[in-house]
Each structure stands twice: as C-alpha cells, then as structure tokens.
Amino acid sequence: DVKVTQSSRYLVKRTGEKVFLECVQDMDHENMFWYRQDPGLGLRLIYFSYDVKMKEKGDIPEGYSVSREKKERFSLILESASTNQTSMYLCASSPLDQWLPEAFFGQGTRLTVV
C-alpha cells in the first residue's frame, strides 16, 4: 500500500513562529503536493514538486515556501505563521503519469496559529 505520512496530526503555533510541516512518501512517486483545506473553499494547492529540488507555485503560495531535498520528502514552511494560516494541511504524492496521476494523501495536519 502507498503510504504518505505527515509528521504531525495536530499543531498549535504562535503568530510569527516559523513552522515546518513534513511529509514522507514510500512509493517512489515523482510528484508531491501541499494543499490546504478550509470549509467552503475546498482543497487549494499551495505548492507542488515534480522532482527533487524542483518546485512550482500553486494557487496560494503567499506566506509559504517548500523544500524537496530528497525524492521521498516534501516540506512545507510557514516563514512567519499568521492566524489566517490556521487550516488543515494535506500532503499528497502521485506517480509520473500524464493521464491518470492518482494522488495519495497523508492523514492531514490540523494547524492552529494563535
């Protein structure tokens, strides 16, 4: 079974802190993604990566950065956490398939910024 593991299920951080969310996948997938999910807004893509050290901005990259130093690991960084970044964060990975890139998700990290 594909496994995507996020380092924390729940996090509480203070405004202004630098926050690291880690994601690891064990299926040798080329693509990795970070989404946030908010009520009424659905999943919105923050960043994605299709190879080591490669990254592309998604729809809402402001306030975030990412790092992909190894194929299996994709980190999301909140440079200076703000209360509007309180959300559910979902990491996903998918194989390199132009037509049917099925995405496998981690269990999510619920981040609260106070």
Added chain:
Amino acid sequence: RKEVEQDPGPFNVPEGATVAFNCTYSNSASQSFFWYRQDCRKEPKLLMSVYSSGNEDGRFTAQLNRASQYISLLIRDSKLSDSATYLCVVNTGFQKLVFGTGTRLLVSP
C-alpha cells in the same frame, strides 16, 4: 470563475435512492478527470477515474461531457456508508490536480 465548480449540497437521500452530482470545469485543455471521496476528518481517496466513454464501477457511474465541460457521478441504490463528501478533480495539465469544493451526501435510513 473557479476552475472546478460543484454544488456543495448537502444532498439528503434515503437508502436505496439514486443520486447524481455534477461538476463543471473551466479549462478546456484539461486532460483527465476523477472523483475522490472524503469521509469526515479523513483524507481524500480516489473513488474512480472518469473516462471519455463513461465508466461504471458497481453502483457508481461516471460520465464526461467535454463539449459542455462537465463531469457527473451517479450513485445507485445508496447505502448509509455512501455518506461522505465527493470531490470532483481535474488534471489541468502537467499533472496539476485541481479540486472542487466537494458535494456532501447524507444517506439516511
């Protein structure tokens, strides 16, 4: 205009009913389409891919209409366990997946 739009629902149906969801997408160059299911407080999981000719998986039928830029999901003989949020997902190219906000289904006894 959102890239992928869905009616958020909720759709309340009795067990055994047939229910259908639609989803529209704005990018005519979109390459592939999917329905994902998300249970409460869980991560999304692939329910089925949507093929150009339409496809069926048990009680679930997916259709694609490229001319009108919409996809649909039909669930027959609804079960209590079908209660979930159904996410329409579009591969807009370069393997970037865009999710709709989801349609919530509640199946009651």
